[in-house]
Amino acid sequence: MAKFNLLGIFRKKGKKTRKKSPDKEKEEKIKNRLRALGYI
Amino acid sequence: MIVIFAIDALEYNLVEEFNCENLKQISYGKTDISEFSEPRTIVLWSSFITGQNKEDEILTKGNKEMWDTKIPIEQTFFTKFKNPKVIDLPGYNYDKNAHNKSRILLKNFFETDNKGKVLEEYNRDAFEHHRKVRDEFLEAINAKHDFVLGYFSVADVVGHLNFGHKEMMQSIYNELDDIAKQIRQKIDILLIISDHGMEGVGRFGDHSNYGFWSLNKKIVLKNPKITDFAKILLSLKNG
Numbered sequence: 001m002a003k004f005n006l007l008g009i010f011r012k013k014g015k016k017t018r019k020k021s022p023d024k025e026k027e028e029k030i031k032n033r034l035r036a037l038g039y040i
Numbered sequence: 041m042i043v044i045f046a047i048d049a050l051e052y053n054l055v056e057e058f059n060c061e062n063l064k065q066i067s068y069g070k071t072d073i074s075e076f077s078e079p080r081t082i083v084l085w086s087s088f089i090t091g092q093n094k095e096d097e098i099l100t101k102g103n104k105e106m107w108d109t110k111i112p113i114e115q116t117f118f119t120k121f122k123n124p125k126v127i128d129l130p131g132y133n134y135d136k137n138a139h140n141k142s143r144i145l146l147k148n149f150f151e152t153d154n155k156g157k158v159l160e161e162y163n164r165d166a167f168e169h170h171r172k173v174r175d176e177f178l179e180a181i182n183a184k185h186d187f188v189l190g191y192f193s194v195a196d197v198v199g200h201l202n203f204g205h206k207e208m209m210q211s212i213y214n215e216l217d218d219i220a221k222q223i224r225q226k227i228d229i230l231l232i233i234s235d236h237g238m239e240g241v242g243r244f245g246d247h248s249n250y251g252f253w254s255l256n257k258k259i260v261l262k263n264p265k266i267t268d269f270a271k272i273l274l275s276l277k278n279g
Contacts, residue, residue, distance in 0.1 A: 022242070026242035026243070026244060027150070027244070029241055029244075029246075030200070030241050030242075030244035031150045033246050033247075036078065037080055037081075037247065038080060038103040038104070039143055039146060040143060040146055040147040040150065
């Protein structure tokens with residue numbers, strides 16, 4: 001029971017990280033490239 | 041008459057894949073643009089028309105200001121012709137408002153949630169501009185010029201957001217191939233050249249680090265630089 005509670009607290013405090021979808025990553029990549037090339 | 045069919049982002053591998061015989065002409069290959077830090081459109085076309093690497097000079101202007109570059113005719117090989125006609129070329133005389141509009145739509149695409157609508161407008165705008173330049177180019181070739189250069193941006197503009205859409209890219213390459221077919225019978229020397237090519241990033245397209253060239257003459261060129269073509273053209277002109 002105590003372990004369950006500890007796990008519960010850990011999950012609540014832990015930072016949730018959502019991985020970007022591959023499409024979104026590629027969109028970010030091309031956006032940065034277009035910026036570097038002076039397009040946007 | 042000498043004609044340059046200048047195509048932004050014409051990709052060597054797609055010309056091969058779609059078997060664009062009229063774009064390939066008799067001699068063709070990749071250009072070497074490794075002397076440039078990045079394949080920037082304005083830098084590459086300015087370097088092409090002057091026969092000199094203009095990167096340092098243009099980059100000192102800043103990313104935004106470089107789009108205002110207007111190389112004086114005296115610095116270009118166009119002066120070697122009596123009645124040259126140059127259509128919509130970045131770094132020289134392009135329609136700045138039209139190209140600015142395209143870049144604004146491109147920026148909007150990345151900032152909006154309604155990507156479908158912006159993409160539709162972006163593509164439509166690119167095709168409309170293409171048709172306008174195509175008509176002017178074909179008209180100029182039928183007029184009394186000794187030199188005509190037409191610059192076509194559609195493969196670059198559409199490719200940036202649609203390179204993964206094979207059917208759309210093939211229809212663009214077929215259209216460009218058809219223009220080459222229409223003009224090749226009417227002229228003495230035809231150079232088809234791109235500033236850089238394009239490589240896929242998912243559905244998007246990024247500039248590749250080589251360009252494309254072709255000539256309607258038998259000629260052996262080993263990894264020519266984009267800055268070599270001013271001299272090559274003039275030597276062909278002088279026979």
